[in-house]
Amino acid sequence: MELTERQQELADAALRIIGRDGMPALSFRSVAAEAACSLGSVQKAFPSKERMLAASFARLRENAAPLPPGEPGRPTLRAWLVSLLLGILPLDDERRAAQRRGDAFAQQALADPGIAGAIAQSDAQVRGLLASLIGRAQAEGEIPLHVDPEIAAWSILALAQGLAAQLLYRPEFEGELRARLDVTVGALLD
Structure with a gap:
């Protein structure tokens, strides 16, 4: 989705509202107040609340946690995946807010086929990407050939999503999580 600079600013304001107060608090008026602009400027930027939600979701995905430094899957896929998971899981205030925003969109997807389709496409x-990295690691001898890349990729995404949800109501520290993630990711790749 191509957004103007103004639409990006307003979508970011919408994301702040969603992360702080939840999806029910989102309205043209609340976005105008958050962005310190007029109601008319929000309505001009987005002809409907659905368009505002779509733009906000696009910004959420665009600003997702960065990949670990270096080439994806290096030095080993297992170590890279553990670093990736630790980087995206809600282990601090900023990532907890990002997770709450993602969860709000997942709830919205129950009634909004556009958001549901965007989430499905993103997943x-x-x-x-994960399946291709697993396939490359198999070709290089890092991961056994009996591992199905598609199933392992599905399992890793499910692990990330489930663990992220749990960490919102049962926070843990990164140090406590690293060893368990290493064992779990290793089990999925062996």
Whole structure:
């Protein structure tokens, strides 16, 4: 989704509202107040609340946690995946707010086919990337050939999503999580 600079600013304001107060608090008026602009400027930027939600979701995905430094899957896929998971899991205030925003969109997807489709497409892209990295690691001898890349990718995404949800109501420290993630990711790749 191509957004103007103004639409990006307003979508970011909407994300702040969603992360702080939840999806029910989102309205043209609340976005105008958050962005310190007029109601008319929000309505001009987005002809409907659905368009504002779509733009906000696009910004959420665009600003997702960065990948670990270096080439994906290096030095080993297992170590890279553990670093990736630790980087995206809600282990601090900023990532907890990002998780709450993602969860709000997942709830919205129950009634909004556009958001549901965007989430499904995003998840498919993540699984595709993971499967290709697993395939490369198999070709290089790092991961056994009996591991199905598609199933392992699906399992890793499910692990990330489930653990992220749990960490919102049962916070843990990164140090406590690293060893368990290493064992769990290793089990999925062996």
